[in-house]
Structure formats: C-alpha cells, structure tokens
Amino acid sequence: MKGTINIKRQILLPILGASIFFTTASFQNDFFEIAKQIEIFTEMYKQLNMNYVDETNPADLMDNAIEGMLSELDPYTKYWTEQEVEKSIINRRGAYTGIGAVVSTRDDKVIIVEPWKDHPADVAGLKAGDEIIEIDGIKLADYKENAGDLLKGSADTEISIVYKRQGKEKSAKVKRQAVEVNAVPFYEMATPEIGYVVLSKFNEKASRETKAAIVALKEKGATKIILDLRGNPGGLLSEAVAVSNLFIEKDKLITSTQSVVEQYNKTYLTKRPAYDPDIPVAVLINGRSASASEIVSGSIQDYDRGVVIGARSFGKGLVQRPKPLSYGTQVKITISRYYTPSGRCIQALDYWNRDEDGNAVRTKKEDYNAFKTVNSGRTVYDGGGVQPDIELASAAYSPITTALLKDNAIFDYATEYYYNHQVTDMDSFRFTDTDFNDFVNWVEKKGFDFNTETESAFAKAFKTAEKEELDDDINSSYKAMQEAINNAKKKDMKDKKAEIMSLLTDEIVKRYFYRDGLYNYQLKFNPEILEAVNVLEDQNKYNRILK
Incomplete structure (x- = not known):
C-alpha cells in the first residue's frame, strides 16, 4: 500500500508541479505583456503632450484612447466617470432627487420624454415633447457637460427652466424632490382570476416588489399571473434569480456563467422555496426585453413553468461587473456569457467575429442550436434571444x-x-x-x-x-x-x-x-395581454403548449 502511495506521489507531484509552473509562467507572461504595453503607452502619451505641434488636451487624448480601446470589444464594456458611477448607483437603488421625469438629450436640448404624474415636472406644467433650452440661466447650447445633470440636486431646491413648446418659448420654476423609481410601477387584476404585474427593471427592489404585487393580487382573487417584462432592459443578475425563484423551486439552476477567467465560471441556483410553484404563469417579452429579463423568461420557459408570449427578446447574453479605478471612476467589464438552464446562450450579436466593415455579426437562424426544456423536453433554440411560445406581430421590433x-x-x-x-x-x-x-x-x-x-x-x-x-x-x-x-x-x-x-x-x-x-x-x-388572458383561461391550451 505504501509503495502504491509513493508511486502515486512520484507521478502526481511532478504533474502538479508542472501545472503550477505553467500556470505561473502563463500569468508572468501575461503580466509582463501588460506592463510592457502600459510602459509604451505612457511614454507615447507623455511625448505627444510635450512635443505635439499644437496645444493638446491631456484629458481629451486619454478619453479618446480609452474609447478607442473599448470600441474593439463590446458595447457593454464601458468606462464610467464619477458622475456615471453615481448614476449607476441611483439606477440600482431606484431612488434619486430630481424633477420626476424621463428626459433625453437631443441637439443641445433636454427633451421631456415622460413627466411622471404629480411629480415636480408635471406639477410645473411640463409635458412630453417640451424642449428645455436653459436651466438656471445656463444656455444648454453652450453647455458642454451632460445637461441632464443640471436637473438633479438637493430636495426642495428650486430651478428655473426655459423651454420651447410647439415653437413658442415658455418658462417654469420646478422644485426638486426625492423620487422613488419602482421596479414594479403597476399591478392590477386583468380578470377576476388573472393578476397582471409590470416589472420594468431589475434594480435592488425587483424581487421584493414583484412578490408584494403577487401577494396583493392573490388577496384579490388571482389564481393565475401575467408577468410583463416587455421593454425591461435588465439589471441585477441576483434579482433575476430571485424573481425566477418566486415560481421555481429551491436549488434549481436558473443560470450559469462561463468565461476564460476561471473565477467567473459560476452557477446560480434558487435559494428559497418558491413563493408559488404551481400558479399558472404567462410571461410577456419583446425586442426590448434584455439581459435579466431573458434570464427570467428563459428559466420559466426551460422549466416549462409558464407560457412565454410576444416577440423574440433582445438577445443580450453577456454579464458585466464594475471594477473600481482611481479618482472614483470605474470600468464596467463584460466578464462572462450566461446560459439558461437548458444550456442556451441567447446572445444575438457576435462582437468577437465581425464583418469586413467592423460590425458585429448576428447569429443566423440556420445556425441556431436546438436544446430541450428540463421537464417536458420541448425544443427551444439559442442564438438570438428568447423565442416566445406564442409570437405576435404587434410585439415585434423590425429594422x-x-x-x-x-x-x-x-x-x-x-x-x-x-x-x-x-x-x-x-x-x-x-x-x-x-x-x-x-x-x-x-x-x-x-x-x-x-x-x-x-x-x-x-x-x-x-x-x-x-x-x-x-x-x-x-x-x-x-x-x-x-x-x-x-x-x-x-x-x-x-x-x-x-x-x-x-x-x-x-x-x-x-x-x-x-x-x-x-x-x-x-x-x-393590448394584443399580447389579451392573448395571455386567452391562454391562461384555456387550461387545455396552456397545458398543450408546455408539453
């Protein structure tokens, strides 16, 4: 026995030593290459700023260098300034202080996209389509930073706004206030037996608010649920798992992630007993349902736990994680691809094999791979988002x-x-x-x-x-x-x-x-909601789809 153990040691120890050596050598080679390129870049950056024929702006040069480097990867790997880091925290927590409106920047103007009812912008009379051209005396045409940030500030502070509506210039005073951004902005009974829940984002409150909505609807008599993920761009992976866990039993795989970096190869299981593992569910998705929305809809579909209705989802099968940098900045890095319980990666665009014009290539339908759902063995496909069980033209997003x-x-x-x-x-x-x-x-x-x-x-x-x-x-x-x-x-x-x-x-x-x-x-x-009601009211049709 001792001889056998010694022989094993004589064989295994050199193999283990060789493995450690090559791993260490590989790490050292990578580290040397990174250090080498940093040194070259630093020297070039210094020489450009000290010797270029015209005056240079070091910050602009660096921003352009960073953007150029990241543009070769994927659109989700991004450098965040201090302000952008703060925005991400607000989005994650679902609370901020501002005017209570969705805004966008267009041609040196801030456009009111949607004022929220009874919030400051609405109270001040602002409407969707209004073009803000001046904030507290600052003309936005001359303002080089993100003009939308001027609308934020401390609660109960007042700002003066000049805006255009239908070509006419108007003015208003708006008092900022704390704004809660709900993950579930709406829930109601669609019929006496069917509850309807809108989940618009996966922030830190997503699973808590979704469960609270379902509890309230069941108290009103709901025995079936429509979960609306249309237009939901995603968010926290942990919340996607928690939302899935409301319907899927404990210790079930919801998603797995794979990467060339070993530490990012993980599996994510449901942690608690399902809130209601039997309630019939219809999930609504469309071309703007992405990321965490696709984890939820994909897991519901893969476990044959509910019927998915609408149009093929966006197809974002990539996971990002922010990494801290100096001076309060961050880089949000794509660290892995995620896979549904059946093994599907629903990523639609291949950013690593681009066409001759440098554009990401979309996976062709004929290249989709077939997978089987966990319980019923239904055929589902990867390659281009989650394909609904029932597709409707009204939910599609064509070019x-x-x-x-x-x-x-x-x-x-x-x-x-x-x-x-x-x-x-x-x-x-x-x-x-x-x-x-x-x-x-x-x-x-x-x-x-x-x-x-x-x-x-x-x-x-x-x-x-x-x-x-x-x-x-x-x-x-x-x-x-x-x-x-x-x-x-x-x-x-x-x-x-x-x-x-x-x-x-x-x-x-x-x-x-x-x-x-x-x-x-x-x-x-709405055609998708009416179809969901139709399916949930027809038990035979519901069961037939899932088998």
Whole structure:
C-alpha cells in the first residue's frame, strides 16, 4: 500500500508541479505583456503632450484612447466617470432627487420624454415633447457637460427652466424632490382570476416588489399571473434569480456563467422555496426585453413553468461587473456569457467575429442550436434571444420600426398628435387605419432620415466613388437607387403596420392619461395581454403548449 502511495506521489507531484509552473509562467507572461504595453503607452502619451505641434488636451487624448480601446470589444464594456458611477448607483437603488421625469438629450436640448404624474415636472406644467433650452440661466447650447445633470440636486431646491413648446418659448420654476423609481410601477387584476404585474427593471427592489404585487393580487382573487417584462432592459443578475425563484423551486439552476477567467465560471441556483410553484404563469417579452429579463423568461420557459408570449427578446447574453479605478471612476467589464438552464446562450450579436466593415455579426437562424426544456423536453433554440411560445406581430421590433424609434419619429408624431386632437375618454380611443396612413405621410413629408443598413452601405460606396472621381458616372443610378429604397421603406412601414400602430397607440395614450392610464388601457386592448388572458383561461391550451 505504501509503495502504491509513493508511486502515486512520484507521478502526481511532478504533474502538479508542472501545472503550477505553467500556470505561473502563463500569468508572468501575461503580466509582463501588460506592463510592457502600459510602459509604451505612457511614454507615447507623455511625448505627444510635450512635443505635439499644437496645444493638446491631456484629458481629451486619454478619453479618446480609452474609447478607442473599448470600441474593439463590446458595447457593454464601458468606462464610467464619477458622475456615471453615481448614476449607476441611483439606477440600482431606484431612488434619486430630481424633477420626476424621463428626459433625453437631443441637439443641445433636454427633451421631456415622460413627466411622471404629480411629480415636480408635471406639477410645473411640463409635458412630453417640451424642449428645455436653459436651466438656471445656463444656455444648454453652450453647455458642454451632460445637461441632464443640471436637473438633479438637493430636495426642495428650486430651478428655473426655459423651454420651447410647439415653437413658442415658455418658462417654469420646478422644485426638486426625492423620487422613488419602482421596479414594479403597476399591478392590477386583468380578470377576476388573472393578476397582471409590470416589472420594468431589475434594480435592488425587483424581487421584493414583484412578490408584494403577487401577494396583493392573490388577496384579490388571482389564481393565475401575467408577468410583463416587455421593454425591461435588465439589471441585477441576483434579482433575476430571485424573481425566477418566486415560481421555481429551491436549488434549481436558473443560470450559469462561463468565461476564460476561471473565477467567473459560476452557477446560480434558487435559494428559497418558491413563493408559488404551481400558479399558472404567462410571461410577456419583446425586442426590448434584455439581459435579466431573458434570464427570467428563459428559466420559466426551460422549466416549462409558464407560457412565454410576444416577440423574440433582445438577445443580450453577456454579464458585466464594475471594477473600481482611481479618482472614483470605474470600468464596467463584460466578464462572462450566461446560459439558461437548458444550456442556451441567447446572445444575438457576435462582437468577437465581425464583418469586413467592423460590425458585429448576428447569429443566423440556420445556425441556431436546438436544446430541450428540463421537464417536458420541448425544443427551444439559442442564438438570438428568447423565442416566445406564442409570437405576435404587434410585439415585434423590425429594422424599420427600430429605425423609426431611433430617429424619434414615433415620439415626435405623438407630440404633434397631442396638440391637434382632443381625447377625453380613454376607453373610446383607437388609433385608426386613417391615423396610420397620416403617420406614413407625415414621416415622408417631414423627411425623417431613418437610414437602413442598405442605405448606409450604398452611401458609403458612393463616398468612395466620389474620392475616386467616379461619382459623375454613377450619380443618376445612385439617385434612382435612393428613390427605390425610399419607396421600399414606405412599403415596409405598411407591412409592419401592426407593430408600428401598437407603439403609436401606447405613446399617444400615455400623453393624455399618463403611464398608469396606459397600463389600464393595455389591460383592455393590448394584443399580447389579451392573448395571455386567452391562454391562461384555456387550461387545455396552456397545458398543450408546455408539453
């Protein structure tokens, strides 16, 4: 026996020693390469700032260097300034002090996207579409920092705002106050037996608020639940696991992460007994349901725990973690890919194998891999987000719709509609076919420049032709091609009528009746919610889908 042990030691110890040696050697090589590149960069940075022909700005040079380096990776790996770190903390905790409105920056203006009912911006009379051009005497056109930060400050402090509405300049005073951002902004009974819960983000309060909403709905008689994750961009992975745990039993795998860095290879299991492991569930998703939303919808689907309805989700299968840097800054790094319980990675874009133009490549449908759900053995696929069990055109986000959203065509049309139409009865409101045709004509008349990938490719080729002095020969052909593309875009808008009309309806209803009004309107008329109600009320259909 001792001889056997000694032989094993003689064999294993050299192998273990070799393993440690190569691991250590590999680490030392990586460390040397990093140190070498840092030294080269530091010297070059110093030489540029000391010797360049014109005056340089060291901070701008460094920012550009950082942006250039990170642009080669993925869009989620980002450098955060002190201000951005503070924003991430606010988003995670769901509380801040400000004017109580969603805003965006566009062309040296801060646009009110959505004032929250009875919050300071709403009380001061601000409305969606208002363009703030001055804050406390600071003209935003001359302000080089993030103008939205000027709206934040201590509670009960007052700010003076100058804004434009429909071309006319107006002013208002707004008193800041503490604002709670709820992860669950709305829950209500859809029918006497079906409860409806909107989960809009995965901050630190997500699972707690979701459970509280379900408890309250069950007290009202709910025996079935609709969980709405549409438009939910994600958030904390731990909260995604906790939300899944409300419906899935203890010690079940919800997601696993894989990375070349060993410490990030982890499994995440449910930690507690499920709040209700048997209640029938319908989960709503769309093309803007991402990350943590896909962990929840993917785990519900993989355990055959509920029916997923809507449109294919965004496809963000990457996990980020912030790492502290000097002077209060951070870098948020993609550390791993996540996988659903069946083994799917739902990442849609491949940032590490780009095309010849440097764009991330989308996984093709024919390259999707098939997996089996845990309990029923149903076939599900990876490669491009979570595919719903029931797909509806009204929930989709096609390229033309995404382009319209990106260029604010739907938002701006809703603003114009609001100031030209009186709507007092929410239940009687319908966005009609005539309204849709008016929208199509309005987009064409306004000349919204929403570029498709096809247009971008042709524009790039034409610029190359100009440099090579070939533009005179192909100019007429290029104009004809542009005209053909514009006609195709108009046709495409009509082909995607269902999804565009759904978004226009939501945006317009929200203008008149706020977000709570929108949720109540959707309970009665939204196609995805109505389909969820239909499935949950038909036990045979529900069971048939899950088997």
